[in-house]
Amino acid sequence: MKTIIKFILVLFITASYSQSKAIKNFSIKNQAFKGSKITQAEYLLHHVKPMGILARDSTVLPQFLHKLMNDDVSVVSISEIDIYLSDYHLDYSDVGGSIQDSLSRNKKGASAKYFVIHDTSTPNFLNKDFPSNINEDSWKQNDVEVRWGKRNGPHAFIGRTGKTFFPINFSVPWRATGFENETLNKAISRGLFVHIELVQPRKSKTGKWKDNDIIAPDPGFTQEQYDKLALLYICTSARAQNWLVPAYHAVLDQGLKNGHDDPQNFKLNKFSDNIEALVKELKD
8 A cells, every 4th residue: 555655656756756847957966046146046937827827038137136136235144134124123023933943844954045935816806896995004904913824834824004914934834835745846846945925816707617716916916915925034044145036936937737827917126126125224
């Protein structure tokens, strides 16, 4: 029986490996995607269209994000972040754990290298309009600790008002994509990625399959979400002592059965601008 189960698992992993588009750009030996950090980011940040269709061409990185991937800007120091947190009456619990602790590592000892951006794609309002208060505290989905409090992962949920809930510390290895769970060896994948979920509702597009969740709000995310996402990106990079490579969930799972389409309507330029503004504030 054990032999049969093992054989089935091998077939499953082999099938997932052959279906995955991302694995063709991944080096098992180096435990990283191929090429420079710029090349990796250009691939992993392919624009995600509705239904998970990726733009044909690689993404042209915004200027500041390009500088980060080229290591032209030094990583923000722990002391600079500590001053910022104190000035805004925040503590380590507001940024996913002590920034003096290392970031998650896989079983082979490699520190996390990738900052994966997701959206929750829920609730699905089907054929109804989005509620007028989705960007306000009164919308229950923005109370992220209550909504997602029973989850053991991923690392963070960011509500549309900027409220954040951390099911686990960024030091804890976690897998949250099909690419990690179905394609990569667990010893490599678990700990190589950190995962951020941005709250975003969906609704159905007329003429498509029943109860589809194709339509996302536009703009997809709020200024408060971009602000908090930039802060978490800077803090996790400080813990890694290296600028993490941002990635979209949909790109990682491209080609896999039940692949994802998130994040929808994510503005990469806005994310880059927010990081730039915050880095400037932290270093001034």
